[in-house]
Amino acid sequence: xxxxxxxxxxxxxxxxDGAVGxxxxxKHARIAKIIDPFEYEEPCLGSVTAVFxxxxxxxxxxxxxxxxxxxxxxxxxxxxxLAKVFDGARGAIDLVTPSHYLSAIERALPLCKRxxxxxxxxxxxxxxxxxxxxxxxxxxxxTDYKYADSDIAHRLSRASDYPQIAVNAIEQMRxxxxxWTEHGGKRILKRGLIIRxxxxxxCVQNSIAVIDDIxxxxxxxxxxxxxxxxTPNGVxxxxxxxxxxxxxxxxxxxxxxxxxxxxxxxxxSASSAYTPEF
Numbered sequence: 495x496x497x498x499x500x501x502x503x504x505x506x507x508x509x510x511d512g513a514v515g516x517x518x519x520x521k522h523a524r525i526a527k528i529i530d531p532f533e534y535e536e537p538c539l540g541s542v543t544a545v546f547x548x549x550x551x552x553x554x555x556x557x558x559x560x561x562x563x564x565x566x567x568x569x570x571x572x573x574x575x576l577a578k579v580f581d582g583a584r585g586a587i588d589l590v591t592p593s594h595y596l597s598a599i600e601r602a603l604p605l606c607k608r609x610x611x612x613x614x615x616x617x618x619x620x621x622x623x624x625x626x627x628x629x630x631x632x633x634x635x636x637t638d639y640k641y642a643d644s645d646i647a648h649r650l651s652r653a654s655d656y657p658q659i660a661v662n663a664i665e666q667m668r669x670x671x672x673x674w675t676e677h678g679g680k681r682i683l684k685r686g687l688i689i690r691x692x693x694x695x696x697c698v699q700n701s702i703a704v705i706d707d708i709x710x711x712x713x714x715x716x717x718x719x720x721x722x723x724x725t726p727n728g729v730x731x732x733x734x735x736x737x738x739x740x741x742x743x744x745x746x747x748x749x750x751x752x753x754x755x756x757x758x759x760x761x762x763s764a765s766s767a768y769t770p771e772f
Contacts, residue, residue, distance in 0.1 A: 496508070496509075496510050497509075498515050498597070500593070500594065500596050500597060500621070500624055501515075501517060501551035501593055501594055501619065501620070501621065501624065502551070502619055502620070502621055502653070502655065502659050503515075503516050503517070503551055505517075509521045509597075515551075515594065516551065517549045517550060517551040517594035518548065518549030518550070518563075518564070518566065518594075519547075519548070519549040519594045519595060520570070521598070522570040522571060522572055522573070522576075522598055523547060523570065523571050523576050523595040523598040523599065523602075524547060524548035524549060524568040524569065524570050524571070524595075525545060525546065525547060525548065525568050525569065525571055525576075525579070526546045526547065526548040526561075526562035526567040526568030527544075527546040527562070527567075527568070528543065528544070528545055528546070528579065529543070529544040529546070530543040530544070530583065530584060531543065531584065531585070532544035532588060534588075535719065535721070535723075535757065535759060536636075536688055536717075536719050536757055537680060537757075538674075538680075538681060538682055538683040538688075538717070539586070539588075539613065539634065539636070539682070539683065539688075540585065540586070540677060540678075540680065540682050541584075541585055542585055542586045542587065542588040542613060543583035543584055543585060543586070543587050543588065544588040544590055545579060545583075545587060545588065545589055545590060546559070546562060546568075546590045546591070547562075547568075547589070547590060547591050547592055547594075547595050548562045548563075548566065548567055548568035549562075549563065549591075549594055549595075550563035550564070550591050550594065550617070551593055551594045551617075551619060552617045552619045552651050552653060552656075553651060553652060554617075554640075554650055554651045554730075555650050555651070555729075555730030555731050556650060556694070556724070556726070556727055556730050556731060556732055557727060557730070558723075558724075558725060558727055559591075560727050560729060560730070563591065573598065573601040573602045573605060574602075574605055576598060576599070576602040577602040577603070577605035577606045577607075580602065580603075580606050580610050581606050581607050581608055581610070583610065585611070586611040586612065586613055586633065586634075587610055587611065587612050587613065588613040588615055588636075589612060589613060589614055589615055590615045591615065591616070591617065592614060592615070592616065592628075593616050593617070593619070593620050593624060596624055596627060596628060599631075600627065600631075603631055611633045612631055612632050612633055612634075613632070613633065613634045613635075613636050614628050614632040614634070614635050614636065614637075615636045615637075616635070616636070616637050616638070616663075617637075617638050617640065618637045618638040618639050618640060618656075618659075618660035618663055618664065619651075619653060619656060619659055619660065619663075620637075620659070620660075620663040621659075621663070622662050622663060622665075622666050624663075625663050625666040625667055626666060629666070629667075629669070629670060632670070633670075633684065633685050634670075634683055634684075634685060634686055634687070634688065635667040635670060635686075635687045635688070636688045636690065637660075637663070637664060637667060637687070637688070637689055637690065638660075638689075638690050638691070638692070639660050639664060639689050639690070639691055639704050639707075639708060640656065640660070640691070640692065640704075641656050641657055641660075641700055641704070642657050642700055642703035642704045642706075642707055643657070643697075643699070643700040643703065644656070644657055646697060646700050649731075650694075650730075650731065650732075661707070661711065664687070664689065664711075664712070665711070667687050668687055668712055668716075670685055670686055670687060671685065671686060672685065672686030672687065672717070673685040673686060674686075683717065686717070687716065687717065688717040688718075688719055689708055689712075689716055689717065689718055689719070690719040690720075690721060691704050691705065691708075691718070691719070691720055691721065692721045692723070692724055693720065693721065693722060693724065693736060693740060693741050693744050694724055694732055694736065695724065695732040695734050695735065695736045695737065695740065696732065696734075696740075697732075698740050698743055698744060701744040702743075702744060702747050705718075705720075705744065705747055705748050705751065706751070709751045709752075709753070714751055714752045714753045714754055715754050715755060716753075716755075716756075717755050717756050718748065718753050718755070718756035718757075719756055719757045720741075720744065720745055720748055720756065720757070720758050720759070721759050722736060722741040722758075722759040722760070722761050723759060724736045738761050741761055745758050
C-alpha cells in the first residue's frame, strides 16, 4: 500500500486507500474555491486563474485562509475533473497551497487537452524532491519564506524545522531561471521565482533575519515581495495587528540591502480585503 511522504511532515498516510494525512487531504484534490480572474499583489504575475486547494501541510495558527486550510471547506475532484479545471482556465493557473496534492496534480496533467502555464504558490514547507517534481510543470514558483527563527516557527506553525526546509526548497526553486516578457505594456515574469515574506507582529527580528538570508543566499536581484497584509484571524496567534513602524523597519532594511526587483505593500493592505470568502 503506497503511503504519502510528499511533505516534510512525513506522516505516511495511506491516502490511496482513503486515509487522510495530517494535511487534511486524501487521494483526490479538494478545491475550496476557483477565482477567475484573480489579480495578484505582485503585478508581474498579471491576471491568473486561482485554484485554492483545501487543507495544508503547514497549518499556521494565524492563517488568513483557515476556513479552507483547517476547516474542511471544498469538494474533491477526480483526476479527470481536475484536468478539466486546468483546461478551462484562462491564462496562467495559480495553484494555491498545492504541496499536499502534488501527486493528484501529477496524475491530472497527462489528462489535460492542452498545455497550461502554472504558478506553484506554496508556503515554502516543501521537500527538495517535491520541488524537483513540481519543476517538471511549474513556470513560476511563488513561495513564502516565513521564518528564520525556529522557535517562532514552532510556536506559530508547529514546524521548528521550517527554516532549513524552506532554504533547501528555495535553493531548488532558484534553479528555474527568471525569464521576463512584455504583455499589455506590463513586465510579466514568465518563468522564475518570487519570494514572499509576511511581516508578523512582534517578529521584526525574524523578518530582518529572513531578508538578510535571502540577500546572502540568492542575491538582491531575486524578486522579493514584502507583505504587510497580516490580519488577526480570530482563532490563533498573533492576535494583535501589525504596527506600521514594524513594517517600516523591515521595508527600510530591504532597501538598505539593495534589493532591485520586488514589491512593498501599502500599510492599508492589513485588512480582510486580502482574504477571499470561502
